[in-house]
Amino acid sequence: MAVRVRFAPSPTGFLHVGGVRTALYNWLFARHHGGTAVLRIEDTDTEREAAGAIEQIQRSLDWLGLDFDESPAAGGAHGPYRQSERMERYHGAVERLLEAGHAYRCYQTPEELEAARDRARHTDDPAAPTRLHRELTREQVARFEAEGRPAIIRFRTPLEGETVVEDLVRGRIAFEHRLLGDTVLLRGGGAPTYQLANPLDDMEMGITHVIRGEDLLPSTPRQRLLVEALGGAFPQTAHLSMILGGDKKRLSKRHGAASVEEFRAAGYVPQALVNFLALCGWSWDGETEIMSLAELVERFSLDRVNPAPAVFDHEKLAWMNGAYLRALDAGAYATALRAHLADQASPLAGAERLDELVPLVQEKLGALGEFDALVGSLVESRDPDPEAWARLAQDANAAAVLDAAVSALTDLEPFGAEQVEAALRGVCEALELKPRQAFQPIRIAIAGSTVAAGLYESIAFLGRDESLVRLARARTAVAG
RNA sequence: GGCGCAUUCGUCUAGGGGCCUAGGACGCCGCCCUCUCACGGCGGUAGCACGGGUUCGAAUCCCGUAUGCGCUACCA
Numbered sequence: 001m002a003v004r005v006r007f008a009p010s011p012t013g014f015l016h017v018g019g020v021r022t023a024l025y026n027w028l029f030a031r032h033h034g035g036t037a038v039l040r041i042e043d044t045d046t047e048r049e050a051a052g053a054i055e056q057i058q059r060s061l062d063w064l065g066l067d068f069d070e071s072p073a074a075g076g077a078h079g080p081y082r083q084s085e086r087m088e089r090y091h092g093a094v095e096r097l098l099e100a101g102h103a104y105r106c107y108q109t110p111e112e113l114e115a116a117r118d119r120a121r122h123t124d125d126p127a128a129p130t131r132l133h134r135e136l137t138r139e140q141v142a143r144f145e146a147e148g149r150p151a152i153i154r155f156r157t158p159l160e161g162e163t164v165v166e167d168l169v170r171g172r173i174a175f176e177h178r179l180l181g182d183t184v185l186l187r188g189g190g191a192p193t194y195q196l197a198n199p200l201d202d203m204e205m206g207i208t209h210v211i212r213g214e215d216l217l218p219s220t221p222r223q224r225l226l227v228e229a230l231g232g233a234f235p236q237t238a239h240l241s242m243i244l245g246g247d248k249k250r251l252s253k254r255h256g257a258a259s260v261e262e263f264r265a266a267g268y269v270p271q272a273l274v275n276f277l278a279l280c281g282w283s284w285d286g287e288t289e290i291m292s293l294a295e296l297v298e299r300f301s302l303d304r305v306n307p308a309p310a311v312f313d314h315e316k317l318a319w320m321n322g323a324y325l326r327a328l329d330a331g332a333y334a335t336a337l338r339a340h341l342a343d344q345a346s347p348l349a350g351a352e353r354l355d356e357l358v359p360l361v362q363e364k365l366g367a368l369g370e371f372d373a374l375v376g377s378l379v380e381s382r383d384p385d386p387e388a389w390a391r392l393a394q395d396a397n398a399a400a401v402l403d404a405a406v407s408a409l410t411d412l413e414p415f416g417a418e419q420v421e422a423a424l425r426g427v428c429e430a431l432e433l434k435p436r437q438a439f440q441p442i443r444i445a446i447a448g449s450t451v452a453a454g455l456y457e458s459i460a461f462l463g464r465d466e467s468l469v470r471l472a473r474a475r476t477a478v479a480g
Numbered sequence: 481g482g483c484g485c486a487u488u489c490g491u492c493u494a495g496g497g498g499c500c501u502a503g504g505a506c507g508c509c510g511c512c513c514u515c516u517c518a519c520g521g522c523g524g525u526a527g528c529a530c531g532g533g534u535u536c537g538a539a540u541c542c543c544g545u546a547u548g549c550g551c552u553a554c555c556a
Contacts (some may be wrong), residue, residue, distance in 0.1 A: 010556050110554070122481050124514055126552070152554055170485070179552090187554040194556045209538090218484060218551040241486075248548060279492065279505090286494030287504045306493075309549065316506040319502095326519075330531050363519045374517085424515085430528060439515040451517045 003187030004208050005034025005444075007068065008198065010042040011053035011124055015060040017312060018213065018251060019245045020279045025240060026211045027066045028278070028300040029320035037074040038260060039084045039094040041069035044197050056084075059262035064270045064315035065293060070205075076203040082199050090192035092155050093200050093230060094185055102229040105151040106133040107144035130154065134182060153186035155195075155226055163221035166301045168238035183222045199223035203232035211238045211302070214309075238302045241281055247460040249313050258312075258434055267340050267368025280310045290323060321452035333358050340368040348372060353377045356461060377448045384448030389477060391444065398441040398478045402432055405442050406471050409464060416458040424456065445474030 007023040009015065015023075015091065030037040039061070043049055058094045070076025079173035080086055097103035134156065136144075146152070153390055158177045165173045172357075185196040202210060217239045224234045245255035263273055275291055283306070284291065284299045291299070300366060334355045341349040347355070348371070357375050365371060376382060392398055408416075408423040443455055446467060459467045 008556090012556080024512085042556065046506080048555065106554095108554095124482085126482055150554095156546090173484070181552085184554050191554080193554070198556080213550090214485065215550055218556080221556090239485085244549080246491085252548080261482090276492090283493055285504090289492095289505055308486050313506065316492065320505055341504055341506080349511050364517065366518090400519090421515090428515095437507060437515095440512090447516090452519090455515055470500090 001208055003030055003033040004038065004206050004209050005030045005035065005211060006038035006040050006202065006205065008040045008201075009057055010045065010048070010109060011050060011057065012048045013050045013053055013056075015057045015114050015308075016251070017258055017260075017273075017277060020064065020273070020379070021243060021280055022212060022240060023061060023066055024064075024274060025238075025302075025305070027068070027298055029209065029211060029302065030069075030298050031297040035208075036074070037066075037068045037209070038078070039068035039081065039199060040205070041072055041084075042194065042198065043082055043084045044192050044194065045247065046191075046416065047083075047114050052333055056261070056283045058411040060264075063264060064274055066274075071276050077190070083192075083201065085212070086197070086201065087192070089204065090186070090197055090200060091190070093196070094192075097155070097185070097226075097229060098153070101156065102230070103153050103155050104134060104136075105141070106154045106182075106184075107151050107224070108133060108134075109149070109151045123144055125178070127179055130181035130183075130235070131157075137477060150188040152184055152188055152210075154182040155185055155222065155229070157222065157225060158184050163224055165217075165220050165237060167217070167220075167306050168236055169305045170217075170239060173217070174220075176222075177225075180225075181221050183226070184278070185226075190385065195219060195222060199227050199234075200230070203230065207235050209238065211240065214239045214241050222239065238305065239307075240305065241307055243280060244309050244311045246293075246311060246313065248281060248309075255312070263394075264275045265344060265369070267365075267367075267370065268321045268346075269336060271325050272317070275324070276317045276320050277306075280312065281306050292321070318366050325365055325368070326363055328362070330355070330358050333362055337368055341371070344369075346372065348376060354379075357453075360461065364453065365370070374451075375447075375453050375458075376459055382448055384444065385450070387449065388444045388450045391450065392441055392474060393477055393479070395441050395478070397431070397433060397437060399475070400477060401433070401438050401441045402445060402471055402475045404431060405445075406468060406475070408480050409459070409467060409471075415464050417454075417456040421456040422458045429462075441474070442471070445471050 005026040007026045009019055013186070020035065022287065027037050029035070041054055054072065058071070068074065068082060070078060072081045094103060113129060116132060120126050120128050131154070157180045160177060162174045162176050165175070167173060182192050186192055188477045220237055227234045243251050245251045251258055260273070271293065274293060275296070278291070278300070279289060279294050282300065282304055282305070325333070338349070338354060357378065361371060361374055364374060404427040405424065408427050409420070412419055412423050424439065424442065425435070428435050431438060439455055440450065443452055444450060444457055444461065446455065447453070
């Protein structure tokens with residue numbers, strides 16, 4: 001049977017790294033098996049929906065290179081792909097369940113339910129409060145209806161036996177029916193719950209494998225029971241572990257960047273994020289770390305997915321991003337850099353000669369977002385770093401070095417990095433200073449900072465006139 | 481409280497009875513390279529949660545304990 005998987009986020013905000021990992025594993029599994037990847041938006045809870053979230057999710061997936069075959073944007077034969085557009089199907093299914101006796105109307109008010117739940121919490125039947133209206137008499141129903149009480153629809157979960165789930169990642173897991181309780185299918189206002197909409201859509205969309213977070217593991221048996229009551233085939237499941245923050249709590253905003261948009265803004269490349277997340281809970285041979293999307297597709301398998309939770313390691317991601325950046329050829333690097341600067345509306349975005357800066361920064365940047373800090377001052381005039389400027393003033397050699405540098409560069413011809421190096425080395429010899437002593441004041445003069453790109457290349461990039469202007473400006477800040 | 485999942489260096493992981501005096505990677509430390517910062521090279525640090533079994537032999541299998549996380553919603 002052809003593989004069909006789905007990624008089914010609810011549009012409550014930006015796409016999170018945990019969500020990306022889920023999307024990625026689904027996508028890799030589909031591509032590996034030549035199957036179909038479906039993107040379905042679970043927007044049954046209008047209360048929690050965030051404006052623009054659907055577009056945002058789609059945009060993030062596009063950026064990551066995860067193309068879903070069927071989606072709200074791309075359409076497909078099993079649509080619509082937004083649950084808010086599938087309401088009649090949920091109600092139809094509920095009608096069938098009601099008729100077959102698999103579901104029933106429950107008239108409990110939220111307050112009644114909560115009170116009962118508090119009482120039952122420490123008993124040996126904590127799920128009891130959910131089935132209080134399971135066997136209402138005709139008279140009781142009539143009375144509730146007469147009172148005008150709204151009804152919710154609950155699933156009639158078997159009271160005995162158990163449901164066994166054969167999870168592809170975790171193996172065999174048994175759940176006692178008695179502890180499940182009667183799941184709410186339709187809310188008071190008639191809106192479907194996740195527990196109804198999600199498995200029904202999977203069924204109607206022909207989903208063969210459900211790959212999702214471990215937090216959904218406990219709802220698997222009730223969804224399975226529901227699908228079977230509807231006469232459908234329940235898909236295979238693979239429950240992925242959670243991604244945690246450094247404190248072992250579920251990853252969230254508190255732990256720093258966690259959304260795709262944030263990594264994008266910081267200048268991460270999508271391949272690095274994808275590669276890193278692929279390795280967050282899965283491995284190929286335990287040794288190979290850098291893998292292209294194509295290699296991941298070829299190598300991915302659910303039986304190598306690790307069931308244990310993983311802490312999200314920003315540092316390793318940063319390293320990997322730098323590795324990807326360094327591996328780019330100059331042209332690709334320039335393209336990525338321009339795209340990033342434009343994307344972030346940087347004032348440097350339109351600058352000419354950016355390509356010339358690539359060799360100066362490529363091996364130094366861990367993320368494209370660091371570009372501005374490293375060489376922004378070469379592209380446009382900036383105020384120097386006050387701390388560096390203060391150090392310049394303190395430097396006993398600064399005056400002599402700056403003067404010597406000016407005379408060494410004034411008539412230098414041609415004005416290339418190699419010639420600049422020779423000239424500056426001459427300055428060192430003449431003053432009997434080590435390069436590290438002599439170059440620091442020059443660096444501060446040229447770049448306005450103690451941390452910068454290569455000195456000779458920077459000077460060559462600036463050109464003679466601008467270099468001399470900067471040296472002169474620094475000279476005025478130095479006594480003597 | 482109940483149910484479920486998980487537990488190998490600080491972190492991501494390899495390991496599925498003898499190949500393990502536990503391998504790789506990030507981080508960290510040291511050295512080298514060096515015009516700063518990086519890159520790169522070399523070396524080092526650090527781990528099988530605990531307790532019982534099973535077995536000639538256990539990181540690997542079983543049981544228990546502990547700890548963490550998830551679920552226990554008219555959220556998903």
